[in-house]
Amino acid sequence: MSDGAASTTDDLALIERLRTGDDAAYEEMIRLHGGRMLAVARRFLRVEEDARDAVQEAFVSAFKSIDRFQGQARLSTWLHRIVVNACLMRLRTRRRKPEQSIEDLLPGYLEDGHLERPASPWRPETADPAERSELRKLVLESIQQLPEGYRNVLMLRDIEDLDTEETAEQMGISPGAVKTRLHRARQALRELLEPHLREAVA
Amino acid sequence: MNCREFVEFLMEYLDGGLNDAERSVFEGHIDACPQCVNYLDSYRETVRLGQTVCESEDQVPDSVPDDLVRAILAARNA
Ligand SMILES: [Zn+2]
Numbered sequence: 001m002s003d004g005a006a007s008t009t010d011d012l013a014l015i016e017r018l019r020t021g022d023d024a025a026y027e028e029m030i031r032l033h034g035g036r037m038l039a040v041a042r043r044f045l046r047v048e049e050d051a052r053d054a055v056q057e058a059f060v061s062a063f064k065s066i067d068r069f070q071g072q073a074r075l076s077t078w079l080h081r082i083v084v085n086a087c088l089m090r091l092r093t094r095r096r097k098p099e100q101s102i103e104d105l106l107p108g109y110l111e112d113g114h115l116e117r118p119a120s121p122w123r124p125e126t127a128d129p130a131e132r133s134e135l136r137k138l139v140l141e142s143i144q145q146l147p148e149g150y151r152n153v154l155m156l157r158d159i160e161d162l163d164t165e166e167t168a169e170q171m172g173i174s175p176g177a178v179k180t181r182l183h184r185a186r187q188a189l190r191e192l193l194e195p196h197l198r199e200a201v202a
Numbered sequence: 203m204n205c206r207e208f209v210e211f212l213m214e215y216l217d218g219g220l221n222d223a224e225r226s227v228f229e230g231h232i233d234a235c236p237q238c239v240n241y242l243d244s245y246r247e248t249v250r251l252g253q254t255v256c257e258s259e260d261q262v263p264d265s266v267p268d269d270l271v272r273a274i275l276a277a278r279n280a
Contacts, residue, residue, distance in 0.1 A: 031271065036264075039264050055274070059274045119241035122243065182213070193251070
C-alpha cells in the first residue's frame with residue numbers, strides 16, 4: 001500500500017475520462033482495481049456473495065463521489081478505503097452474535113506478575129512455499145477467532161495498513177481505543193498461534 | 203517492572219512511545235527476563251505474520267469475474 005503517495009498521471013487521466021462520461025473508462029477502472037478490492041472484501045467478509053456485493057457498493061459509491069477525488073492520494077488507495085468502509089458497514093448489519101470477551105484470549109498472570117504459561121521461542125519461518133501458505137492460512141483462521149471489534153482493528157492496522165487515525169474514523173472509536181484494541185488483539189493472536197509455532201522441545 | 207507490566211507497555215515500546223526513563227526500565231527487564239524476550243520476539247512475529255497474510259494475493263491480484271464487472275456497470279446505470 002503506497003500511503004501518502006500522490007495520484008499518478010495514469011490515475012488522473014482515468015479520472016478525467018470518468019468525469020467526461022467516457023463509458024469505457026468505468027469498465028477500465030473496475031478491471032484495473034476490482035481484483036484487489038475483491039481480495040480485501042473476501043478477507044473481511046469470508047462469504048463470496050457478500051464480498052462481491054461490497055465491491056459493487058464500493059464502486060457505485062466511488063463513481064458517485066468521483067468529483068470529490070482530489071488527486072491527493074493514489075486512486076488505488078482511495079478505492080481501498082472505500083471498499084474497507086463498505087465491508088465494515090456490511091459487517092455492522094449482519095446479525096450480531098453476542099460479542100465474545102477478549103479477556104479469555106489474553107495471557108494469564110501469576111500473583112507475582114509472571115506469565116502463567118511461559119512464552120516459548122518460536123521456530124523461524126520456513127522457505128518452503130507450501131508450508132508458508134499453510135502458515136498464512138493458520139494466521140487468517142486465527143484472526144477469525146478474535147472478537148469482531150478486535151479483529152476489525154487488527155485487520156485495518158496490520159493487514160490493510162491503515163494508520164491509527166484512519167482506523168479510528170472507519171470504526172467510529174477514539175484513537176486511544178484503537179491502540180488498546182490493537183495491542184489486545186495482537187496478544188490474543190499471539191496466544192492462538194503459540195501452540196503451532198513454538199519450537200519443539202528437545 | 204514485572205512481566206505483566208512489560209507486556210502492557212510492549213506496543214508503546216515498539217512504537218517508540220516510551221520516554222528515556224521508561225525505556226531504560228523496560229530494557230532492564232529485557233536483560234533480566236528470558237521469558238519476556240520470547241514474548242517480545244513472538245509478539246513481533248505475530249505482527250509480521252499478520253502483515254504477510256495478503257502477500258500472495260497482492261503479488262498476483264485476482265482478476266474481476268466478468269459477471270461482477272457487468273453487475274457493477276449495470277448498478278451504475280440503475
Ligand atoms: Zn518478564
